[in-house]
Amino acid sequence: MADGRFVFVSGQSPTRDGTLVDGTIREQTEVVLDNLAIILRSAGARLDDVVRCGVFLADLDSLPQFDEAYIEAFGAHLPARTTVGVALPGYGVQVDCIAMVPDAVPDPVTPATPPTEGR
Numbered sequence: 446m447a448d449g450r451f452v453f454v455s456g457q458s459p460t461r462d463g464t465l466v467d468g469t470i471r472e473q474t475e476v477v478l479d480n481l482a483i484i485l486r487s488a489g490a491r492l493d494d495v496v497r498c499g500v501f502l503a504d505l506d507s508l509p510q511f512d513e514a515y516i517e518a519f520g521a522h523l524p525a526r527t528t529v530g531v532a533l534p535g536y537g538v539q540v541d542c543i544a545m546v547p548d549a550v551p552d553p554v555t556p557a558t559p560p561t562e563g564r
Contacts, residue, residue: 450545450546451543451544451545451546452484452485452488452490452543452544452545452546453541453542453543454481454484454485454541454542454543454544455541456499456501456539456540456541457477457480457481457484457539457540457541458477458533458536458538458539459472459473459474459476459477459536459537459538460476460480461476461480465535465536469510470502470504470507470510470511470537470538471510471511471513471514473536473537473538474510474511474514474515474538474540475514475518477538477539477540478492478514478515478518478540481495481540481542482518485542485544488544488546489546489547490544490545490546490547491544492518492519492522493519493520493522494544494545494546494547495519495522495524495542495543495544496524496525496543496544496545497524497525497526497527497542497543498524498525498526498527498540498541498542499526499527499529499540499541499542500515500526500527500528500529500538500539500540501528501529501530501531501533501538501539501540502528502529502530502531502537502538503530503531503532503533503536503537503538504530504537505528505530507537507538508528511528511538524542
């Protein structure tokens with residue numbers, strides 16, 4: 446069972462200040478994961494709160510280099526992950542994620558009030 450509030454972060458590409466970062470797949474992955482961490486922080490979450498990632502790689506042969514940066518960023522906490530090979534426009538990696546904001550108070554649900562006898 447999940448308590449709290451989910452944050453859904455759409456696919457992040459290796460950009461910094463609006464400029465595509467060229468480099469190895471590891472370097473691009475580090476930028477992508479930094480971008481995810483910044484977005485999560487603004488929502489009150491961290492990479493440790495991520496429960497699922499979608500990973501899109503332009504070249505599946507680069508998976509070992511991607512994994513090095515991914516494991517370094519997430520540490521012992523490795524969220525569920527799907528990795529697929531896709532055509533990407535000029536870069537090698539894109540990642541989306543879902544995180545659970547800790548200590549978030551769910552929206553209250555008002556229970557229906559049963560009718561009172563005599564009214």
